[in-house]
Amino acid sequence: MHVIGSKLHGRDLLIGFNLYHKAQKFQVLPMGLKYKRYFQPFPIIPSIFATADAQAPYAYIANQLKQCCADSHADFKHPYPLWKNSEFFIQLPFKLNEDTNPIKVSHSGMTPNNLALAREECRQFLALELIKRMKSNWACPTFYVNKRTEQL
Numbered sequence: 049m050h051v052i053g054s055k056l057h058g059r060d061l062l063i064g065f066n067l068y069h070k071a072q073k074f075q076v077l078p079m080g081l082k083y084k085r086y087f088q089p090f091p092i093i094p095s096i097f098a099t100a101d102a103q104a105p106y107a108y109i110a111n112q113l114k115q116c117c118a119d120s121h122a123d124f125k126h127p128y129p130l131w132k133n134s135e136f137f138i139q140l141p142f143k144l145n146e147d148t149n150p151i152k153v154s155h156s157g158m159t160p161n162n163l164a165l166a167r168e169e170c171r172q173f174l175a176l177e178l179i180k181r182m183k184s185n186w187a188c189p190t191f192y193v194n195k196r197t198e199q200l
Contacts, residue, residue, distance in 0.1 A: 071083065
């Protein structure tokens, strides 16, 4: 138990339960270790992420980070944000509406002409390996989006 009262800096003390059980006057307190009349406080570990004492060269970077990182769209300071850039907007050829385009009901079927066109399109996609045959019972709505080169 001589280590507790020593001035060894940066040393860890590893205590097994056998020693802890035999040294009955040894106490592990929230502020440190105590044995009889000796007390060794736990060392204070400085936080490596503390920015309160940032020097002047780093203050500029801290301000730039605070400006770039916004809590909401209203606080975003960039002059051309993505949600206002019309080049990133996608326009669907129809308005998604459950009444006109039902997606949660059974399929009503196709006309023979549409069925032939759909089968031909599926054959083309299979040949290009864009799709593959599956035996799934699940279905989902398909959205066709024109490429930028196909738009007028």
